[in-house]
Amino acid sequence: MKPLLPALCLALIPLAAPAQDAALVVRDGYARAANPRSGAAFMVIENRGTEACTLSSVASDAAERVELHTHRDEGGVMRMVKADPIRIPAGEWHELARGGDHVMLMGLKQPLADGDQLALTLDFGPCGRVETRLPVDNGRMPGPAAGH
Numbered sequence: 166m167k168p169l170l171p172a173l174c175l176a177l178i179p180l181a182a183p184a185q186d187a188a189l190v191v192r193d194g195y196a197r198a199a200n201p202r203s204g205a206a207f208m209v210i211e212n213r214g215t216e217a218c219t220l221s222s223v224a225s226d227a228a229e230r231v232e233l234h235t236h237r238d239e240g241g242v243m244r245m246v247k248a249d250p251i252r253i254p255a256g257e258w259h260e261l262a263r264g265g266d267h268v269m270l271m272g273l274k275q276p277l278a279d280g281d282q283l284a285l286t287l288d289f290g291p292c293g294r295v296e297t298r299l300p301v302d303n304g305r306m307p308g309p310a311a312g313h
């Protein structure tokens with residue numbers, strides 16, 4: 166009976182994935198350039214599902230490297246550092262915002278210009294992947310997400 170369990174698990178994974186995908190919603194997203202070679206993306210991620218999901222990495226064809234970053238206060242100086250994976254409990258949301266967590270794009274293949282669309286793939290591990298397209302808005306002011 167031993168081989169039965171792994172086979173059963175494999176069969177269940179494809180069935181579970183689509184439902185989890187729909188549970189993760191990206192809204193209020195935008196991207197902006199820091200300079201011609203690098204930029205950042207911000208958004209609110211809602212977990213409308215029944216299980217916690219963790220954003221482990223982000224990918225994009227638009228840049229050579231994409232990392233999750235955050236800002237940390239080191240002796241009164243705000244530094245940008247690589248962020249730990251971001252866990253979002255069921256029914257909660259997490260904001261990637263200026264001065265906080267963000268998606269960092271390094272080695273942009275072309276500068277982020279207003280009106281462009283930036284395609285990102287957010288990898289939530291077992292919760293699945295979320296594809297999103299964010300508008301580039303270099304003039305947007307930092308502030309609370311719209312509607313909150």
Ligand SMILES: [Cu+2]
Nearest residue numbers: 234245267269
């Ligand atoms: Cu950064």
